[in-house]
Amino acid sequence: MDETEGIRGAYVLFLSMAEDMMKRNEDLKQWIRSMKRKVEREKKLPENLLPLSYKILSFAPFSAFLDKAAAGECNEARNLASITRLISRFDCFTEENHGYGKETLEDVYIFFSRYLRLWYENGVGEYEDEEAYAPPGQVSFLNIHQSKGLEYPVVIVASLHEKPRGEDSLIPRVVEKMTGRRSYEPYSDIRDFDFRRKYYTAFSRAETVLALACCVKKGKQPSPAFQKPLASLPEFDRKGIDFTKLHFRPVEKGHFKPRISFTAQAALYEECPLKYKLSRVYRFAPVRGMALLYGTLVHETIEDIHRAVLSGQKERLTPANVYAWLMADYQALSKAENTWLSKDELDKAFQEVLGYISYRRGDWSMIREAEYPLELVKDEYILNGTIDLLQSGGGKVDIIDFKTGRKPDRKSPLFARYESQLQIYACLVEEKLKVPVGQLLLYFTGETEEPLLAVEGNPAKVEERMKAFDHTARRILAEDFNHRKKKVNGRLPESCRFCEWKDNCERNGE
Numbered sequence: 001m002d003e004t005e006g007i008r009g010a011y012v013l014f015l016s017m018a019e020d021m022m023k024r025n026e027d028l029k030q031w032i033r034s035m036k037r038k039v040e041r042e043k044k045l046p047e048n049l050l051p052l053s054y055k056i057l058s059f060a061p062f063s064a065f066l067d068k069a070a071a072g073e074c075n076e077a078r079n080l081a082s083i084t085r086l087i088s089r090f091d092c093f094t095e096e097n098h099g100y101g102k103e104t105l106e107d108v109y110i111f112f113s114r115y116l117r118l119w120y121e122n123g124v125g126e127y128e129d130e131e132a133y134a135p136p137g138q139v140s141f142l143n144i145h146q147s148k149g150l151e152y153p154v155v156i157v158a159s160l161h162e163k164p165r166g167e168d169s170l171i172p173r174v175v176e177k178m179t180g181r182r183s184y185e186p187y188s189d190i191r192d193f194d195f196r197r198k199y200y201t202a203f204s205r206a207e208t209v210l211a212l213a214c215c216v217k218k219g220k221q222p223s224p225a226f227q228k229p230l231a232s233l234p235e236f237d238r239k240g241i242d243f244t245k246l247h248f249r250p251v252e253k254g255h256f257k258p259r260i261s262f263t264a265q266a267a268l269y270e271e272c273p274l275k276y277k278l279s280r281v282y283r284f285a286p287v288r289g290m291a292l293l294y295g296t297l298v299h300e301t302i303e304d305i306h307r308a309v310l311s312g313q314k315e316r317l318t319p320a321n322v323y324a325w326l327m328a329d330y331q332a333l334s335k336a337e338n339t340w341l342s343k344d345e346l347d348k349a350f351q352e353v354l355g356y357i358s359y360r361r362g363d364w365s366m367i368r369e370a371e372y373p374l375e376l377v378k379d380e381y382i383l384n385g386t387i388d389l390l391q392s393g394g395g396k397v398d399i400i401d402f403k404t405g406r407k408p409d410r411k412s413p414l415f416a417r418y419e420s421q422l423q424i425y426a427c428l429v430e431e432k433l434k435v436p437v438g439q440l441l442l443y444f445t446g447e448t449e450e451p452l453l454a455v456e457g458n459p460a461k462v463e464e465r466m467k468a469f470d471h472t473a474r475r476i477l478a479e480d481f482n483h484r485k486k487k488v489n490g491r492l493p494e495s496c497r498f499c500e501w502k503d504n505c506e507r508n509g510e
Contacts, residue, residue, distance in 0.1 A: 011112070021061065028059040043105060050087050051287050051500065058503035066504060069282060070274050070482045081282045088285035090115055144202045153248035155206035157199070160214035160226045164195040195225070208248055211236060257377070258477065261384045262421060266472045275501055277481035287500040293341060294349060295404040297333055298445055299388070301326045301353045302402055306370035306389060314364060317357055326350055352404070352445040359451060366391040366398075374428045381473050387425055396438035399425055405446045407453050418442055420465040422455045427462045 022029040038046050045052065057066065062080065069077035090111055140152075203210055212230060214222045222230055234241065260266060269276040278284045304325040308316045326349065334340050341349070369390040376383040389400040399422060408414045422440040430437055440455040484505055485493050496502050 025060050028056075031055070031059070039105070045108065048287075049090060049111065050084065050285060053084060053087055054287065054500045055503050058506070063504055066278070070277065070484070077278075077282055081278075081284045084285040085283065086116075086119060144198055147205050148201055151205055151207050153207050154209045154211070155202070156211040156213055157202045158213045158215070160212055160222045160230070162195075163223045163225070164191045208246055257380065257382050259375075259382045259384045260473050260476060262424065262469070263385070265476065266469055267417060267421075269472055269476055271495065272483075272485055272499070273475070273481045274484040274505075275499060276476070277479075278501065281479075281481070284500075293333055294345060297326065297330055297341070298349050298352055298404050299402055300329045300333070301349070302356055302445075303371055303388075304329070305353070305357065306367060309364045309367055310370060319354060322353055322357070323350055326353060355448065355451075356443070356445060366393050368392040368397060372429075374425060374432065376428055376431075378470070378473070380477060383428075383469070383473070385421075385425055385428065387429070390429070392435075394438065396436050397429060397433065398439040398441060399429065399437060400441045400443055401425075402443050402445065405444060407442075407444050407447060419455050420461070420468075423457060423462045424465055424469065426457055427466070 022032065035046070035052075056062065057080065065074050065076040065080060068074040142150075212226070212233065214226075214230075265276070265280065268279065279286060301322065305317060305322065308314070326346075330341070330346065367389065370388070372387040372390050374383075374385040374387060387399055388402045391398040391400065401418070401422060403418070408418075422442070426437040426440055429435075437457065440457055442453040442455060444451050444453065485496055492502065492505055496505065499505075
């Protein structure tokens with residue numbers, strides 16, 4: 001009852017604040033009135049809750065928080081980002097709507113009376129600095145997963161009573177059956193290997209001192225896996241140990257090189273620095289369109305095909321198996337992105353994947369690697385990238401990048417971006433594999449005649465593009481985000497058409 005009264009009181013307060021906002025903002029008031037008339041007429045929301053929330057954020061006072069976030073730091077904007085992430089998960093409560101903007105008034109009631117109440121009762125808090133993992137003068141408490149990638153002068157690892165848990169092979173066997181992906185480890189050893197990997201992560205966080213602790217009361221004892229090493233270690237209070245002679249470095253915010261992805265980060269920053277900051281730094285929930293889900297689905301299913309070929313299972317490339325892989329990928333992606341595709345779109349994706357298999361005509365002999373990772377270590381950062389497919393032949397390797405849709409015009413900015421990406425990848429491949437690169441190819445799954453498009457390998461352009469990328473990376477590291485697309489003749493560029501921040505920039509941009 002206390003929780004019910006608490007959230008009811010919060011809603012009463014929020015309504016009074018909303019009424020006050022509308023009194024001070026005529027544009028917001030008129031927009032809400034127009035939405036109200038539309039809802040009353042159609043008995044449903046005109047869009048999903050998430051895109052509607054971004055329209056609201058384009059009005060004051062929320063737009064002022066976004067401007068403050070663009071110029072520096074703004075905790076109010078951080079809290080707004082947390083709200084968008086909560087809203088983005090609401091589709092999991094109403095799966096029958098499948099993300100098509102079919103929310104009814106009943107769904108709105110569920111959102112406020114059940115969904116937000118659930119988060120309220122479970123203590124959703126305000127934003128806390130996720131980077132401040134070691135505040136001065138304080139001890140950080142983290143689980144092992146949270147500690148990944150971090151290092152401390154002194155680490156104390158407790159819970160040594162834990163033992164390997166779970167079924168040895170159930171989950172890996174289910175994954176293999178559904179996706180065709182075999183485990184790289186013997187099923188009988190996976191549980192023990194996972195347990196060792198977990199504690200290797202914990203133990204390797206220490207720079208100077210690693211202390212192992214275990215509660216020996218209430219019947220708990222160290223796990224058999226730890227009893228032998230513990231017996232060989234000195235007790236912390238043993239005489240002769242002088243901790244004053246140890247030297248520790250000061251704990252800093254972070255001292256490892258950041259990783260910057262060519263496609264996920266550099267390309268997004270070059271598209272719009274403001275969108276980069278709100279999406280990547282503040283983590284506002286993206287309004288994931290069906291087009292993005294469609295492209296990812298086709299890409300991952302083609303990856304399943306390549307992995308089957310590389311594991312010597314070409315006989316598995318039947319329409320039935322490929323469809324099973326596609327649907328398994330779709331189930332995982334749709335739940336992760338809170339977006340769904342219609343049956344027609346799923347059928348289209350399936351036909352595009354089958355079109356790729358048909359294009360191969362059974363010849364998979366040249367395939368060398370799929371989803372091949374690349375990285376280039378620079379002084380201030382590490383450049384990350386992934387190549388969809390490497391083919392070998394004639395002492396050279398060909399690079400193939402898969403794209404959904406149709407071929408772009410060679411003079412378009414989109415093709416220029418594809419071209420520079422492949423040229424940089426070619427440079428990194430030659431440096432890593434010590435093998436010359438042959439063809440640079442783009443495969444467009446939406447083309448039915450000739451899906452391949454060749455890209456010229458130009459060393460001069462590669463050097464120029466690497467300099468441009470380095471400039472972009474340094475701007476990202478310097479947190480130079482206070483820029484947005486400029487209006488031309490009072491209109492935003494065509495590239496802003498599907499951006500979630502379009503309304504904000506329309507109202508508040510230059």
